Amino acid sequence: MRIYLLGSILRAMHTTNPADFRSFYRSLDADAKRRFADAAGTTPKYIEVHLVYARRIPRPDKMEQLFAACQAFGAPFDLGQLIAFFYAESKALKTKTVDSVDEAAASDDTQGDAGGEAESRPKRASGSGRKTKQFPADARVA
Known part of the structure; x- marks a missing residue:
């Protein structure tokens, strides 16, 4: 069983030396990705969604499981x-996000109206604009 599993793992690899987790995972075929x-x-x-792009960092126990799977494959x-x-x-990723927010804020700060005084208007709440019915706190759902 071990020899068959090892052989199927090695056949699943498309590249000989992936440099990082992203390229390693992408080098696996669909069946190997599921088994991994x-x-x-x-x-x-x-x-x-989360690990290939490092949007989430695994907890220590999950990191060890992930590493064990990487070594097995x-x-x-x-x-x-x-x-x-x-x-x-x-x-x-965090630096890129902060930089884009800073640039947007900087562009808003530099643009004023011709009179030299910035116009302030209330911000609209997002949504459809419909009012929702409010129920009293003590109302029971049947």
Whole structure:
């Protein structure tokens, strides 16, 4: 059984030396991704949405499970490199988001009206504009 599993894992790899978790995971075929997610204790969807782009950093116990799955599937990186992937990518993502917010705020600050005084208007609440019915706090649902 072990030899068959190892052979199928090695056949699933498309690249010979993926540099990081993202390229390693993307090098797996669909069946191997499903088996990898099972070994890591999660789902392929969670890995593809949150982990490949380092939007979420796994808890220590999940990081160990993820690393064990990486090693079982032949990943060339060690635990330190896996952890560094999540923290470096997460930091870059946060910096990019903050920079884009700062640029938007700066462009709003530099634009005033011709009179030199900024016009202030109340902000509209998001939504459809419909009023919703309010029920008293002591109302019971039947």
